[in-house]
Amino acid sequence: MRIVLGVGGGIAAYKVASLLRLFTEAGHDVTVIPTEASTRFVGTATWEALSGNPVSNSVFDDVHLVNHVRLGHEADLVVVAPATADLLAKAATGQAGDLLTNTLLMAHGPVLFAPAMHTEMWQHAATRANVETLRGRGAAVLEPASGRLTGADSGPGRLPEPQAIFDAAMALVQSRSDYQLPLAGRTVTISAGGTREPLDPVRFLGNRSSGKQGVALAVAARNAGATVRLLAAHMEVPAPAGVDVQRVETAMELREAALAAAADSDVIIMSAAVADFRPAEVSDTKIKKRDDTADPVITLVRNPDILQELVEQRNASRAGSGQLVVGFAAETGDSQGDVLAYAQAKLQRKGCDLLVVNHVGMDKVFGQDSNEVVILSRAGSEPQEASGTKTEVSEAIIRRISFELNHVSPRA
Template sequence: MRIVLGVGGGIAAYKVASLLRLFTEAGHHVTVIPTEAATRFVGTATWEALSGNPVSNSVFDDVHQVNHVRLGHEADLVVIAPATADLLAKAATGQAGDLLTNTLLMAHGPVLFAPAMHTEMWQHPATRANVETLRARGAAVLEPASGRLTGSDSGPGRLPEPDAIFDAAMALVHGQTDFQLPLAGKTVTISAGGTREPLDPVRFLGNRSSGKQGVALAVAARNAGATVRLLAAHMEVPPPPGVEVVNVETALQLREAALAAAADSDVVIMSAAVADFRPAEISDTKIKKRDDTADPVITLVRNPDILQELVERRNQGVTGPATDGQLIVGFAAETGDQHGDVRAYAEAKLQRKGCDLLVVNHVGSDKVFGKDTNSVVILARSGSEPQEASGTKADVSAAIISRIGFELNQVSPRA
C-alpha cells in the first residue's frame, strides 16, 4: 500500500517516527511530507532514513514528476500526524501553500487526521468547526488523547500513541469507521502491584504481585485515549510514560489515594493485590530472634475493603456529581478449595462487592504472578455472558479496556 504521511509542525512530531516505522515494517511504501515547521522538530534526514524515500515539502522539487498532483493521486491512504490547529484550518479551508496541502486537495483515497495541540486550541470553536467540516467531507479525524501536554498542563490534546494511529489507519483502509479512541476524554484510575504491610522497620507482609497486569492496563487505557492515573504499590516493572503516578505502600495508603482519585474518575480499575490483613501493632525496632524469648505472636486485623467502599460511595452519591455513571472494575485472584471452585467464589465476590465488572484469574505459585501471560474471565453484574480473554498481559488488557469502552456506551446497569 502506498501511504503519504504528512507531519505537522508540533512537538509531537518526534512520536511520528515510531508511526512511520510501524507502516514500513508492515510492508507499506511511505512518502513523508513534513511541513516547513515540522522540520524544526524532526529533520528531513530522519524521515528519509526511516522511510527509505526522498523527502521534500516544496512543490518546486522534482517538478517533472508533478509531485503536487501525483502523490495525492497515487496514495492509497493519507495520514496527517500531528495534525496541528494550523494544519486542520488549512485543510478545512482548502489552502494549497505547500506540498502537503496540495497533496490533501488531490487525495482520492481515505484521509486520517491525528490531532495534537494544547487543550484550549483543540476546544476552540474555530478548531471544532474545522474538524466538523473535514468530517463532513469524509475525512476521519481522531479525538486526541488526554494527558500531559507540553509544559506543565494536562488535558485532551495529546497525540494518540503511534500504535493507536496505526490501528485506526488500517481500519479506515478496510472500510471500518468505528475506530475512534474508545476512552477519549475519560479519566481512568488504575491500581497496580502489591501492598506491603510493615511488621517492623525491616519486615513486612506482602504478596507475589509484580504489577505487570496493572501497568499493561495503564498502557491500554492510555492508548485508548484516556487520562490515566496509576496508583502504584510495590511493582517489579516501571510505570509507563504518559500516565500520572501516585506511589503507595500499604492498603490504608491505597485506600486514601483511591478515594481521592475516584472523585474525578470515569472509570476505576482496582487491579492491585491488596493485603486482606495487617499487623495490629508495628514494632518501632527490628523484632529480634533470641534464644531466651518465646516465638513472637503476630496479631492481624482486617484491612478495609477498598473496592466495596468505592462502590458504596458512588452509589450513595458521596463521591460527587462528577462520577455519575462511573464504572468500577474489580479483580479477583482466586484459588479453588473443597468448598468451591474459582468461578463460584468469583460469582459470590461479584455480588458481594457490587462492582460493575469483575476480572477473575486462577492463581497459584506457578500462575499469573510475575508471568507475562494471563487468562481471565470477565464477569458483569448486569448478568451478561462471561467473557474470556487470554494471551500476553497486553492482550488481556486490551480486551478488558475494550469491554470497558463497550460498557460505558451502554445504559448503566446499576440500580
C-alpha cells in the same frame, strides 16, 4: 492501533528506533516503511526486529498483497520521521515513486510529519511552501527542534525527541472527529502492583504481584483515549508514559488515594493485589532474633475492603451514578467450591459492576507475561473469557468496559 512509520533518509533516522519502541510498547501494531536512502543509516533488519513485522520499501515486494494500496487504507495513523526536505517535497507534490509515497497517497487516517534537516533547508521558501501545502490538506507537520545539527551548526532543524513525536501522534489521533477513541474524554483510575504492610523498618508482609497486568491495563486505557491515573503499589515493571502516576505502599495508603481519585473518575479498576490483613503493631526498630527469647507472635488485623467502599461511595453520590467500578479477584478453588463459585459470591458481596477473575497459583498469573481471565457482570450477562498476553487480556477488558459505558444506562 495500526500505524505506518515512514523513515526518511536523514542522520536522525537512528532516533526513530526509540519512537518505534514507544509505539510497540504502547501495544500498537507498527509497519515500518524506510526509504531506500534511510537504509544507509539504519538497516531493515533493525526495523524488523523492533517492530516484529516484515519491512520493505518496494512496491514490487509481495505484489499479491497490493501493499501500495492496502497499507495506507488499513493504517489508523501514518507517521513520517525524519521527514526530510526531499520527502516533504514528494508528499506535497503527490509523487508515488516508492512504497512510502504510495502509502501517503492512499492514507485515510491522520498523517503526521516530523521534519529534520539543516536550518537553511527548513527555512527555504520551497520547503515552507511544501509544509503549508501539506497542512492545508489536513496533515500535521511538527516544527523541528532547535539545537546542534549534524555538523558544527546549530538552529531549527533537529528531529523532535521521540517522546514528543509520540505524544503529538496520540493527540492527533484523539483529535480526529472521524476517529473517535472509545474512552476519549473519560477519566480512568487503575490500581496496580502489590501492597506492602510493614512489620518493622526492614520487613513487610507482601504478595507476588508484579504489576504487569495493571500497567498493561493503563496502557490499553490510554490508547483508548482515556485520561489515566495509575495508583502504583510495588511493581516490578516501569509505569508507562502518558499516565499520571501516584505511588502508594500500604493498603491504607491505597484506600485513601483510591477514594480521593474516585471523585472525578468515570471508571475505577482495582487490579492491585491488596493485602487483606496488616500487622496490628509495627515495631519502630528491627525485630531481633535472640536465642534467649520466644518466637515472636504477629497479630494481624483486617484491612478495609477498598473495592466495597468505592461501590458504596459511588452509590451514595448522585454525581457518580454513571461510574463503572471494576474489581479483580485472584482465586483458588478448594473442597468447598471452584474458582467461579467463589468469584460469583465475591461479585455479589462487593457490588461492583464487573469482576475480572484470575485462577492463581504458584506458577500462574503473578509475574507471568500471559494470563487467562473470566469477566463476570453483576447485570447477569454471560461470563466472558479472555486469554493471551497481558496486553491482549487488558485490551479485551478495556473493550468490555467501553461497551458497558456506552451501552448501559446510568445507575439509579
